[in-house]
Structures are given as C-alpha cells and as structure tokens.
Amino acid sequence: MVEWEGKEDLAFVLSVDRKFSFEPRTRPKPATSRDVVVRVIATGICGSDIHYWRHGAIGDFKLTQPIVLGHESAGVVEECGEDVTSLKPGDRVALEPGVPCRRCRQCRGGKYNLCADMRFAATPPYNGTLTTHYSLPDDFCYKLPKEMSFEEGALVEPLSVAVHSTQLAGIRPGNTILVLGAGPVGLLCCAVARAFGASVVVCTDIVQSRLDFAQSYAATHVHRMSGQPQEDKDALLQTLPVETTGFDAVIDATGVGSCIMCGIHALGRGGTFVQVGPGRPIIDFPVAQLCSKEGVYKGSFRYGAGDYELGVELVQSGKVNVRDLITHRFDFEEAQAAFESSSQQNGMKTIIYGYQVKQSWLAAKL
Amino acid sequence: MSEQNQSFILRAIKDVAIGNISKPQITDPHDIIVQIGQTGICGSDVHYWQRGRIGDFVLNSPIVLGHESAGVVTEVGSSVKNLKIGDKVAIEPGVPCRHYTVFAATPPHNGTLSKFYKTASDYCYKLPDHLTLEDGALCEPVAVAVQICKVGNVKAGQTIVVFGCGPIGLLVQSVAKSYAAKKVIGIDLSQSRLDLASSVLNSADGVFMPPPMPKKEDGTSHTTDEESEHSAKVAQLIKDKFDLGQGPEVVIDATGAQSCIQTGVHLCKKGGTYVQAGMGRENVVFPITVACIRDLTIRGSIRYTAGVYPQAVDLVACGKVQPQKLITHRYKFEEAEQAFETVRRGGEDVLKVMIEGVQ
Numbered sequence: 001m002v003e004w005e006g007k008e009d010l011a012f013v014l015s016v017d018r019k020f021s022f023e024p025r026t027r028p029k030p031a032t033s034r035d036v037v038v039r040v041i042a043t044g045i046c047g048s049d050i051h052y053w054r055h056g057a058i059g060d061f062k063l064t065q066p067i068v069l070g071h072e073s074a075g076v077v078e079e080c081g082e083d084v085t086s087l088k089p090g091d092r093v094a095l096e097p098g099v100p101c102r103r104c105r106q107c108r109g110g111k112y113n114l115c116a117d118m119r120f121a122a123t124p125p126y127n128g129t130l131t132t133h134y135s136l137p138d139d140f141c142y143k144l145p146k147e148m149s150f151e152e153g154a155l156v157e158p159l160s161v162a163v164h165s166t167q168l169a170g171i172r173p174g175n176t177i178l179v180l181g182a183g184p185v186g187l188l189c190c191a192v193a194r195a196f197g198a199s200v201v202v203c204t205d206i207v208q209s210r211l212d213f214a215q216s217y218a219a220t221h222v223h224r225m226s227g228q229p230q231e232d233k234d235a236l237l238q239t240l241p242v243e244t245t246g247f248d249a250v251i252d253a254t255g256v257g258s259c260i261m262c263g264i265h266a267l268g269r270g271g272t273f274v275q276v277g278p279g280r281p282i283i284d285f286p287v288a289q290l291c292s293k294e295g296v297y298k299g300s301f302r303y304g305a306g307d308y309e310l311g312v313e314l315v316q317s318g319k320v321n322v323r324d325l326i327t328h329r330f331d332f333e334e335a336q337a338a339f340e341s342s343s344q345q346n347g348m349k350t351i352i353y354g355y356q357v358k359q360s361w362l363a364a365k366l
Numbered sequence: 367m368s369e370q371n372q373s374f375i376l377r378a379i380k381d382v383a384i385g386n387i388s389k390p391q392i393t394d395p396h397d398i399i400v401q402i403g404q405t406g407i408c409g410s411d412v413h414y415w416q417r418g419r420i421g422d423f424v425l426n427s428p429i430v431l432g433h434e435s436a437g438v439v440t441e442v443g444s445s446v447k448n449l450k451i452g453d454k455v456a457i458e459p460g461v462p463c464r465h466y467t468v469f470a471a472t473p474p475h476n477g478t479l480s481k482f483y484k485t486a487s488d489y490c491y492k493l494p495d496h497l498t499l500e501d502g503a504l505c506e507p508v509a510v511a512v513q514i515c516k517v518g519n520v521k522a523g524q525t526i527v528v529f530g531c532g533p534i535g536l537l538v539q540s541v542a543k544s545y546a547a548k549k550v551i552g553i554d555l556s557q558s559r560l561d562l563a564s565s566v567l568n569s570a571d572g573v574f575m576p577p578p579m580p581k582k583e584d585g586t587s588h589t590t591d592e593e594s595e596h597s598a599k600v601a602q603l604i605k606d607k608f609d610l611g612q613g614p615e616v617v618i619d620a621t622g623a624q625s626c627i628q629t630g631v632h633l634c635k636k637g638g639t640y641v642q643a644g645m646g647r648e649n650v651v652f653p654i655t656v657a658c659i660r661d662l663t664i665r666g667s668i669r670y671t672a673g674v675y676p677q678a679v680d681l682v683a684c685g686k687v688q689p690q691k692l693i694t695h696r697y698k699f700e701e702a703e704q705a706f707e708t709v710r711r712g713g714e715d716v717l718k719v720m721i722e723g724v725q
Contacts (some may be wrong), residue, residue, distance in 0.1 A: 103396065108673075138465075
C-alpha cells in the first residue's frame with residue numbers, strides 16, 4: 001500500500017457555468033460507522049459526465065451548484081468507519097457510487113437502483129469521484145482480485161451497466177442478440193452476452209472503426225446502419241439461422257429513434273428489447289410490431305444487486321476483457337484535456353488517474 | 367433511574383420472569399417507539415423457552431420474548447413520515463440493518479413483550495380504525511401465510527391442499543381462498559380443528575382426517591417402508607374423495623409431521639409445487655424419487671419478504687382473512703407465564719393465545 005502523504009485533497013470541479021477548475025477540499029471522514037474512505041486511483045469518463053459539462057443538465061437533473069464529476073472508479077481503502085468488518089485499510093476496491101435509502105419499497109424489494117432518494121455520484125447535486133478521497137458505504141465497495149488492475153476496476157462500473165441490461169434481456173446459452181451501438185456500453189453488452197452463452201451477437205453502429213473494433217472484441221457479426229430501417233432490418237436478419245424470424249433479444253445502447261425502430265422490427269416473436277442508452281426523451285415507436293409479436297420492452301437503469309460482483313467475476317475469470325477498451329490515459333492535472341479528448345469520441349475509454357497517483361503503481365497492479 | 371419498561375424475559379431455559387428493562391430511546395431519526403397493546407404467542411417463543419434453541423439460534427443471554435404484536439405509536443424520530451403519535455400499528459418484527467436481517471425474539475435480539483418497543487418506522491403499518499390491536503398483532507401469522515402462498519405461487523383457479531389446521535394452516539387456507547383458489551382442502555387429525563376450517567373460518571372447501579395405519583397382526587411396529595406405503599395410499603384417498611384428478615397444483619405442509627410430508631409429496635400433481643412451512647423433526651424420510659419423477663418444485667418458506675406484511679394488513683382490513691376467530695385464550699401481561707404454559711401444554715382447544723400489553 002502506498003500511503004497518502006498529501007496535506008489537502010484536490011478535486012476537479014465543474015462550475016455552474018460549466019468551467020472546470022481544481023479546488024482544494026477537506027479530506028472526508030467516513031459518513032457513517034459503516035462507511036469507508038477510499039483514495040481514488042483510476043476513474044473512467046462516461047457520456048453522462050461529458051453531457052453535464054457540455055449541457056449542464058440531463059433530463060430533470062440540472063447543474064445548480066458546482067459539482068465534482070466522475071463515477072467509474074477504483075481505489076484503495078484508507079479509513080474504515082468503526083462498524084466496518086468486511087474491509088480494511090489497504091484493500092483495493094471497485095466503487096459502486098450510488099447510495100440508496102435502504103428503506104423504500106424498491107430498496108426493500110431488492111431493486112435499489114430504482115430508489116427515489118438515490119444519492120448517485122456525479123448526478124446533481126451529489127459530488128463524484130474525480131477527487132482525492134471519496135467516502136461510501138462498505139457494502140458498495142468490491143474487493144479487486146490481485147490480478148485485476150485499478151483501471152480494470154474502474155471499468156467494472158460500465159461493465160455492471162452491461163451486466164444489468166443483458167440480464168434484463170434474459171440471455172441464455174444459444175440465444176441470438178442484436179446490440180445497437182458499438183460504444184463502450186454496447187461493446188460490453190456484446191461481451192456479457194457472449195459470456196452468457198449467446199451464439200449470435202450482432203453489433204451495429206455508424207462508425208466503421210467502431211464496428212471493426214466490435215468485430216475483433218466480442219461481436220460475431222457487425223453491421224453498419226444505413227438509416228433505412230427496412231434495409232437495415234433485412235441485413236440484420238440475414239445473420240440469423242434460417243428458420244428464425246428475429247432476435248431473441250435486442251439491446252439498444254444508442255438512444256437513437258431510427259435504431260430503436262429497426263431493433264423492434266428485428267426483434268423475434270416473444271423476444272425482449274432492453275433500452276439501456278438514453279437519447280431523445282420522446283420517439284416514434286412501432287407499437288403495433290411490439291404488440292403483435294408479444295415483445296417485451298424494458299427500461300434499464302444503472303445496476304442493482306449482484307451486478308458488480310458478477311462484473312468483477314467476469315473480468316477475473318477472463319470471460320470479459322475490459323482492458324482492451326482503454327485507449328487513452330491522463331494524469332489528474334490533465335483532466336480537462338481528458339474530457340476534451342473523450343468528448344470528441346477519440347478512442348474508446350479514457351481513464352483519469354487520481355491526484356498524485358504514480359503510473360508505476362498501475363503498472364505494478366498494487 | 368431509567369423509566370419502567372416491564373417485560374416478559376426468558377432468562378434461561380424454562381426460566382421466565384417479568385422484569386424491568388430500560389425504556390428505549392430514539393437514536394435513529396427513522397425509528398419510532400410503540401407502546402405494545404397485544405401480543406400473540408408463537409410456537410417458536412415456546413420452543414426457545416423449553417429448549418433454548420431453534421437450529422443455529424441459541425439462547426446465550428436473556429431475551430424478551432414475543433414477536434406477534436400491535437400497539438400505539440408514542441414517539442417518532444425526526445425523519446419519520448409515514449406515522450404519527452397515536453397511530454395504531456401492526457409491527458413487522460424483522461428489521462434488517464439493511465446489510466443483514468435482525469429478527470425479534472430470536473437470540474440475541476429482544477422481542478416485543480415489553481411495555482415499550484423501538485423499531486424502524488418503515489416496518490410498522492398503520493391499522494385502519496376498524497381493526498383492533500388483536501387484529502394488528504395477528505397480522506404477523508397472516509403475513510407468514512401470505513408468504514407461504516407467495517412461495518407456492520398460489521393463483522386463481524388452482525387446487526390447494528393444506529396439511530394442518532392449526533393457526534398457520536387455517537390462515538394459509540384463508541389466504542388461498544382470497545386468491546380465488548378453486549378448491550382448498552384442509553387436512554388434520556383433530557375433528558374440532560377440521561370443523562374450524564370448514565364451518566367457522568370457512569377457510570376450506572373440504573376437510574379430511576387421514577385414517578391411521580391399521581395395526582399389524584403380529585403386533586410389531588411399522589417399518590419405514592410400510593409407513594411410506596401408507597402415506598401414498600392416503601394421498602390416493604384424498605385425490606379420490608375430493609375428485610382431484612392428477613392432484614392439486616400446490617401442497618402446503620403446515621405440520622412438520624413426517625407422515626404429512628410424505629403424503630403431501632405423493633399427492634402433488636406432476637409439475638406442481640410443494641411448500642414446507644411446518645417445522646417438526648429436522649430430518650425425515652422423504653419420497654425423493656416421487657419428487658424427481660413428477661418434476662416437483664419443493665420449496666421452504668420462512669417468515670416474510672418485501673411487500674408481504676402490508677398485503678397481510680390489507681387482507682385483514684378488508685375482512686377476507688379473519689385471524690381474530692383463531693383466538694381461544696386471553697391473558698393479562700402479569701399472567702404471561704400462564705399464557706406460555708397454555709401454549710406449551712397445547713391441545714385441541716388451544717389455538718391463538720394473546721397477551722395484553724402492560725397497562
């Protein structure tokens with residue numbers, strides 16, 4: 001374990017008028033006796049972080065006070081609340097950065113991701129993890145096996161989104177699945193679907209380089225969308241065994257209306273369509289298709305019970321490779337450049353190291 | 367000196383006494399304090415009293431007994447939104463710390479047989495005005511019955527056979543009827559309990575008393591195989607008597623008795639569900655091959671899960687389930703030990719025994 005020797009924490013803060021700056025912060029104490037304080041080592045950038053920077057709002061969540069962004073992180077436990085028994089200082093952990101109330105019907109029913117009082121990192125007004133130390137409950141930290149790097153640990157967050165969606169899609173061995181979108185979430189859905197035994201995983205996008213990557217990464221087939229739903233649908237159904245009339249499951253990781261339209265057309269009878277990518281709030285929807293096929297259309301929101309554990313297991317066992325998604329790395333002081341690069345869709349996943357994190361730690365997988 | 371909080375305490379095996387514990391103070395803003403009005407006695411309370419353990423739960427230090435309670439709210443924490451002082455509530459006695467679960471009157475956690483009891487506000491359900499505190503207390507075993515039906519996936523139009531017409535068996539029958547089961551059959555060895563099912567609670571459409579095994583001519587006791595064979599015969603008798611065809615979709619055992627378990631498994635329709643709710647011997651002779659060949663789903667049911675307790679309160683509130691008809695004995699708080707003794711000795715005339723709160 002490398003001890004924190006700094007005096008003051010430093011945070012990467014977004015102002016209300018959407019300008020970034022570095023601000024000193026007091027090191028947090030554990031918020032409750034069951035909380036731990038983690039030194040943040042690696043943080044991935046998500047589309048939502050970019051969106052708050054560029055637009056100041058997502059739906060009803062509006063930036064009304066300065067906020068620390070970032071929520072895809074891994075780090076080292078440095079301090080434990082007095083009732084923490086599952087973790088100790090020095091433990092390397094992936095962070096699940098959303099604290100539910102634990103009391104409402106959703107929480108008690110096991111669907112804490114639907115808690116109306118969820119306090120989620122980097123969703124206004126709650127601060128995220130692009131800071132030096134972060135406090136969260138012990139049961140929202142997942143120990144990293146020693147073979148897993150901090151960077152891989154950070155990517156357990158988007159992987160958990162993919163795990164959650166792919167489980168909602170009900171993928172079983174031998175199933176066929178269409179994943180719309182070859183961004184990080186779409187790619188991870190392809191990878192999880194393969195891990196769950198899907199025999200055909202078709203991935204679509206409009207960017208050829210992303211499709212090329214998808215083909216080498218986890219998809220069995222790729223297709224470049226033309227924007228004409230009928231044409232696209234016909235091409236997609238070509239990938240399926242002869243007797244089938246559609247995919248067992250479709251996951252949309254684009255949020256784009258024409259993709260969703262195509263996806264419903266390509267959905268098999270009795271199949272399940274999972275909407276994981278948010279896009280425009282209102283779209284044109286082929287409701288008659290859904291009805292006559294008895295299709296099931298499900299929303300998917302973040303992740304819930306068991307998803308992080310499964311994510312860690314999938315990486316640890318080699319069934320899902322997250323390392324190959326990381327194309328860009330920046331030091332903490334270069335966080336602004338990291339956001340600029342990521343917003344231009346350079347590469348796939350961008351990682352920002354924690355404040356004063358030395359590259360040698362990451363190499364040694366401390 | 368702390369304020370009086372008279373409680374019925376299990377100090378050691380077979381050693382109960384009324385004593386004073388400290389009055390609870392609110393420390394978590396979501397907690398409330400309830401003055402307990404009525405408490406029903408459960409077999410598990412008696413079991414801890416007599417044996418000091420149930421499975422892995424072992425009595426190592428004194429605990430307050432009781433967990434089937436209702437009362438009146440006397441204090442609320444600053445974050446409580448669903449309740450106010452003066453509300454009558456049914457108490458769900460298993461509150462998780464929300465990382466694990468803590469159940470009342472299970473060592474080492476105190477139960478509800480005290481004057482004042484502190485618990486989380488989201489585990490208390492406001493009773494409508496027309497329900498009494500006795501109704502409220504009995505929401506607990508009703509919740510157990512609702513959970514059993516949930517586990518068994520009891521649905522409209524099904525045939526359900528319930529072994530045991532004690533409180534749980536009777537309540538399971540009532541709940542199944544409220545779910546629009548086509549036919550509910552109750553099984554017991556006691557005629558008076560069968561009468562309760564068919565005539566008083568109207569929880570069963572039909573009742574049956576299994577015949578005992580005929581004594582052997584040579585006077586020896588029956589072998590395990592002979593018992594198993596008899597159980598299979600009884601299952602066929604039940605199918606014939608009630609025209610159950612291939613058998614009921616769901617069989618629920620609320621006895622824990624080996625003969626009932628065996629008969630129940632034989633009775634169940636192919637692809638059906640068998641739910642073990644009753645607790646008897648820890649190990650029994652079980653017709654595993656029948657379970658296998660007939661593609662049965664065998665499930666255990668314990669306590670209740672999210673959403674079940676509020677559903678139980680609703681069923682009692684709208685009159686579909688009437689647990690107050692199960693009350694056979696009532697005692698004042700000072701007579702708690704006699705109340706426990708009544709349950710311990712048991713008998714056909716003892717169903718639900720209530721202990722009033724400290725006055």
